[in-house]
Amino acid sequence: MHSPSPLSLVDLPIRRLNRGDLVPCADLCEDRGWPRDEHRWGLLLSAGTGYGIDAPDGKGLAATCLTMPYGSDLTAVGMLLVAERYARRGLARRLMRHVMEAVGDTPLALYATELGQPLYEDLGFSPVGRAERVAGRFGAGAPDGPPSASRSSVTTRPAAADDVQGLVRLDLPVFGADRTHLLARLPVFSDRLQVAEEHGVLIGYAALWPSGQTEVVGPLIARDTVTAQALVAALAATTDRPLRADVDARHKELLGWLVESGLEPHSGTTVMTYGIPDLPGDAARRFAPLTLATG
Numbered sequence: 001m002h003s004p005s006p007l008s009l010v011d012l013p014i015r016r017l018n019r020g021d022l023v024p025c026a027d028l029c030e031d032r033g034w035p036r037d038e039h040r041w042g043l044l045l046s047a048g049t050g051y052g053i054d055a056p057d058g059k060g061l062a063a064t065c066l067t068m069p070y071g072s073d074l075t076a077v078g079m080l081l082v083a084e085r086y087a088r089r090g091l092a093r094r095l096m097r098h099v100m101e102a103v104g105d106t107p108l109a110l111y112a113t114e115l116g117q118p119l120y121e122d123l124g125f126s127p128v129g130r131a132e133r134v135a136g137r138f139g140a141g142a143p144d145g146p147p148s149a150s151r152s153s154v155t156t157r158p159a160a161a162d163d164v165q166g167l168v169r170l171d172l173p174v175f176g177a178d179r180t181h182l183l184a185r186l187p188v189f190s191d192r193l194q195v196a197e198e199h200g201v202l203i204g205y206a207a208l209w210p211s212g213q214t215e216v217v218g219p220l221i222a223r224d225t226v227t228a229q230a231l232v233a234a235l236a237a238t239t240d241r242p243l244r245a246d247v248d249a250r251h252k253e254l255l256g257w258l259v260e261s262g263l264e265p266h267s268g269t270t271v272m273t274y275g276i277p278d279l280p281g282d283a284a285r286r287f288a289p290l291t292l293a294t295g
Contacts, residue, residue: 009056010090014098017050017064024060025050028081035212043189044068044079044293047181051095051102055083063091065099068294070177074280075103077110078293092116096123100274107275111246111292113267120272128278129271130249131292135214138236138243140262154230159193159205166202167195174221176280182294191215192238196227206231207290208239217245220288225253228287232258245288254287 017025019042026036044050048068055062063086066079077099082091100108100123111131112120121127159167164187168180186193186207196204204222208215217235222228228251236243243263247255259265269292273279279295289295 009062009086010094012053012056012062012091014051014053014095017045017052019045021045021050021052021061024052025064025079027060028064028083031083032081034081035214037211039189039210040291040293041079043182043185044291047185048294049102050079051098053091053095055086057085062086063095065095066293067099067103068182069103069106070175070179070295072106073177074276074295075106075108076293076295077108078291078295080116092119093123096120105275107273109271109273109276109279109295111269111289111295112272113269117270117272123274125272125274126277127270128273129283130268131246131271131289132249132255132268133244133246133266134255134258134263135244135266136242136263138232138261138263154196154203154227155198156194156196156204156230156234159187159195161187163195163202163205167205170202170205171219171221174282174285176282179294182290186290192235194231194234196222196231203227204231204285206235206288208235210241211244214242214244215239216291217243218288219290220245220247221285222287223285225251225257228254229257236261246292247288248283248286250283251287 022038022041025041026038030036044066048066051065052061053063063082064079068076080092167183190207190209192208194206195202204227206220217232220228
């Protein structure tokens with residue numbers, strides 16, 4: 001049986017994904033050398049909108065793309081994946097064009113890998129920033145443990161059920177769009193949700209969630225670098241697994257501290273937007289996203 005021609009591939013129908021697609025989505029991640037991450041896909045498909053193309057050979061999905069809407073202010077795009085056996089045959093472009101038509105006039109944002117950036121630029125996206133990935137065992141790089149933030153005067157504690165409204169109030173001006181539908185899911189999604197407060201007012205928060213054999217720190221929202229460090233140190237103390245974070249490259253002090261604390265630099269991603277000149281919100285307090293797919 002002949003494999004489909006490139007023309008017939010890009011004519012395949014695009015459908016909406018649902019929670020029944022968790023395993024095929026995870027299979028596609030594994031096909032591309034990513035962690036399977038059914039846990040993350042569960043969050044993305046419940047809070048966002050997934051699009052997929054079924055593989056013509058009947059074996060799972062040929063391609064996926066995920067949009068995370070934040071009202072009419074912003075839609076994040078992520079998880080644009082094409083199975084290796086169908087790569088470089090137009091499916092990624094087809095899915096992106098479909099997504100761009102589906103969201104209409106809503107501005108778009110995404111994190112592009114080096115491989116994906118030329119496609120996004122060709123579709124009209126502009127680079128506006130960068131995120132640097134660091135990963136490793138927190139505290140492994142320093143004989144006396146991580147640097148001084150672990151002894152910070154910033155007060156942090158595990159989040160309580162009645163903190164969600166405070167999180168939303170803190171998050172809105174920092175992220176620049178309402179993501180209540182995501183934040184409300186954080187207590188169940190994350191292994192740990194930590195808040196920083198001063199005089200009873202929240203000044204930062206961070207979540208820790210599982211991805212393969214590592215724990216991801218994100219989102220990380222904080223008044224300043226010292227607060228961000230205190231939140232990371234508190235989360236790190238709750239796990240013996242390696243940590244991973246995608247930190248806004250502008251936060252050089254936090255990145256330096258994380259490397260001093262034992263994490264190692266990995267490949268970064270380029271932040272790109274379509275329809276707006278830059279990401280909304282306050283970059284000075286936005287240290288790391290929940291996950292690249294959520295913006």
